[in-house]
Amino acid sequence: MRPTIKPLASGAGLARELLVATGIVVVAGSLVTAGLGRAAVGLPTGAAEGATGPVLPAPATTAALALAAQVDTNLGLAAPASRTVEHVADAASGQVLDEVTDLDAAGLPIGISRFDSAGGLVSSIRLGFVTQGGPTIAAAAAGSAAQAILARVGIVPGAVTPAGPSVGPRAAGGWLVRWTRLVGSVPVPGDGIVVQLDPGGSFHGVARTQHGLAPLPASTIGTTQVRSLAGARLDTWLTAGLRDEATIATVALAWVVPNDTFGDPIPACSPSLLRLAWVVRVTTTGSLADSLGGLELAFDAGSGAPLGGDVLE
Amino acid sequence: MLRGDRTGRLALLSMLLALAALMPVPGTARATYQASADTNESAFQPPCVGFQDSHPARMLALALTGLRSLGYTTTVATGTRFTHATVLARTIGDFSFYVHSHGDNYWYAPGQRRYNGFREDSGDCSQAVIFSNQIAAARNGRFTNLVVVSTCHNADPGTTLPGAFGIGRTKDRTGASHFYLGYLGIAYDNDEQAFETAFWGALGRGRSVGAAFDIGSLQAFSHGLDADWWGTYTWSGKAGAAVVCPRCLAAGAQ
Numbered sequence: 001m002r003p004t005i006k007p008l009a010s011g012a013g014l015a016r017e018l019l020v021a022t023g024i025v026v027v028a029g030s031l032v033t034a035g036l037g038r039a040a041v042g043l044p045t046g047a048a049e050g051a052t053g054p055v056l057p058a059p060a061t062t063a064a065l066a067l068a069a070q071v072d073t074n075l076g077l078a079a080p081a082s083r084t085v086e087h088v089a090d091a092a093s094g095q096v097l098d099e100v101t102d103l104d105a106a107g108l109p110i111g112i113s114r115f116d117s118a119g120g121l122v123s124s125i126r127l128g129f130v131t132q133g134g135p136t137i138a139a140a141a142a143g144s145a146a147q148a149i150l151a152r153v154g155i156v157p158g159a160v161t162p163a164g165p166s167v168g169p170r171a172a173g174g175w176l177v178r179w180t181r182l183v184g185s186v187p188v189p190g191d192g193i194v195v196q197l198d199p200g201g202s203f204h205g206v207a208r209t210q211h212g213l214a215p216l217p218a219s220t221i222g223t224t225q226v227r228s229l230a231g232a233r234l235d236t237w238l239t240a241g242l243r244d245e246a247t248i249a250t251v252a253l254a255w256v257v258p259n260d261t262f263g264d265p266i267p268a269c270s271p272s273l274l275r276l277a278w279v280v281r282v283t284t285t286g287s288l289a290d291s292l293g294g295l296e297l298a299f300d301a302g303s304g305a306p307l308g309g310d311v312l313e
Numbered sequence: 314m315l316r317g318d319r320t321g322r323l324a325l326l327s328m329l330l331a332l333a334a335l336m337p338v339p340g341t342a343r344a345t346y347q348a349s350a351d352t353n354e355s356a357f358q359p360p361c362v363g364f365q366d367s368h369p370a371r372m373l374a375l376a377l378t379g380l381r382s383l384g385y386t387t388t389v390a391t392g393t394r395f396t397h398a399t400v401l402a403r404t405i406g407d408f409s410f411y412v413h414s415h416g417d418n419y420w421y422a423p424g425q426r427r428y429n430g431f432r433e434d435s436g437d438c439s440q441a442v443i444f445s446n447q448i449a450a451a452r453n454g455r456f457t458n459l460v461v462v463s464t465c466h467n468a469d470p471g472t473t474l475p476g477a478f479g480i481g482r483t484k485d486r487t488g489a490s491h492f493y494l495g496y497l498g499i500a501y502d503n504d505e506q507a508f509e510t511a512f513w514g515a516l517g518r519g520r521s522v523g524a525a526f527d528i529g530s531l532q533a534f535s536h537g538l539d540a541d542w543w544g545t546y547t548w549s550g551k552a553g554a555a556v557v558c559p560r561c562l563a564a565g566a567q
Binding site for chain 1: 353356357361362363364365366367368414415432438440464465468470483484485486497499500501502503507510511514520521523524526527528530531532533534535536537539540541542546547
């Protein structure tokens with residue numbers, strides 16, 4: 001299919017000149033909006049949070065459109081009436097991505113695909129997912145359907161996640177199939193691949209997340225030392241009456257991105273890289289549980305330096 | 314030293330949020346669509362605990378930016394300004410409501426049954442629950458356009474909180490202007506923040522509430538966050554005159 005198909009109306013020549021002048025890219029007699037062009041074609045506008053620049057270079061636009069068209073084709077989706085392309089900064093990863101929006105004949109968004117600078121598919125989602133019922137296929141069938149979808153879009157989960165996927169129903173309807181990334185045998189919570197399916201197993205969404213890794217520490221501290229470090233933090237944070245209501249439940253290795261949840265300094269060098277860490281899960285009881293559901297404390301597996309964590313309210 | 318600096322920065326962020334909420338939005342007419350954005354910070358900072366959790370202030374900032382971009386006249390409340398009494402006093406005028414706090418299906422002794430709800434901040438470490446039946450009574454059947462409940466358990470099956478805001482637990486593609494978002498089971502802060510960053514960002518870029526939910530759901534979560542919604546998928550979320558779909562609503566429910 002042609003990469004972009006929003007036909008110009010009458011007076012197309014003048015329109016082309018105006019649109020190019022205002023930052024909208026015209027490709028092969030068709031119209032593609034890029035960056036600030038949404039209002040000009042009657043699309044919703046807003047704060048454009050995440051938009052990074054007004055215009056994509058035409059070759060980049062064409063490439064992104066072609067990639068999106070290929071994804072749609074591979075997934076067996078009907079060709080949209082038109083597509084738009086924007087450069088966006090992903091708030092979660094910090095990556096600058098090409099975001100292609102599929103539009104229906106009325107100009108309403110029906111799907112969004114995002115690609116990294118190397119043209120790799122980061123995510124794709126079909127919009128308009130409204131369901132009242134629960135899944136109508138079994139979990140095993142959902143897992144197989146998700147595998148087939150990944151194969152069609154060229155993502156090989158086995159390359160990063162030797163473990164099989166987890167399959168579970170989503171509250172909003174349909175299935176969620178998740179491959180958590182493993183490095184060796186150590187999990188990378190948050191990294192991996194997710195596939196969302198509608199109740200019958202059809203495609204709803206796919207996303208792939210993979211952070212870079214910091215070097216492995218030369219040696220790792222033991223769990224006894226980790227428990228001591230975590231205990232010391234809890235001793236400092238909780239008054240004597242509450243300390244007994246916080247218990248270290250588990251200590252396990254994981255690759256984590258450092259954060260400042262507890263005010264810990266984030267490594268100045270490559271702060272978004274994953275660090276090998278001991279993650280200590282703390283459960284709470286009694287009156288403490290009324291105000292604090294639990295904690296996760298992360299410590300650098302090599303040095304024991306705190307790397308932040310998470311709060312369960 | 315570091316702790317002091319950071320505590321100061323977070324305090325400054327809270328103060329700036331409060332000031333920002335009082336300032337008019339440039340380029341727009343004085344909106345008449347009230348929103349409240351309440352966040353429990355006291356439970357996650359000294360003296361209640363010995364650390365200062367950075368998430369509540371950040372999520373409040375996201376909500377404030379998001380609600381203002383949608384045209385709501387938004388009042389931020391935390392500490393002693395986010396109490397059981399202030400929530401119930403303001404709720405009748407709210408076209409939109411955001412809360413980040415503890416949430417659960419709490420035992421309501423006077424009625425000898427459970428209701429969903431969330432805890433106030435109140436500026437101390439003893440925080441009362443605001444129950445859904447109390448919100449329902451205060452709102453007296455009036456439905457709320459946009460409700461984002463950033464707590465545990467308030468989108469669990471059988472939750473009574475959407476109904477308190479007059480929103481029935483149905484999903485529709487079009488036809489009305491209301492939307493309730495919440496999380497199932499337990500939810501960690503990092504995951505909630507990831508979801509809400511994407512959700513408010515998508516709304517700010519003109520996506521519909523349903524599309525914003527879909528985009529939020531596709532984020533990378535460390536703990537398998539699950540969220541649910543009820544309302545109208547294609548609604549913009551923007552402040553404006555209500556479009557009522559009678560069968561979508563649960564006026565007066567608890």
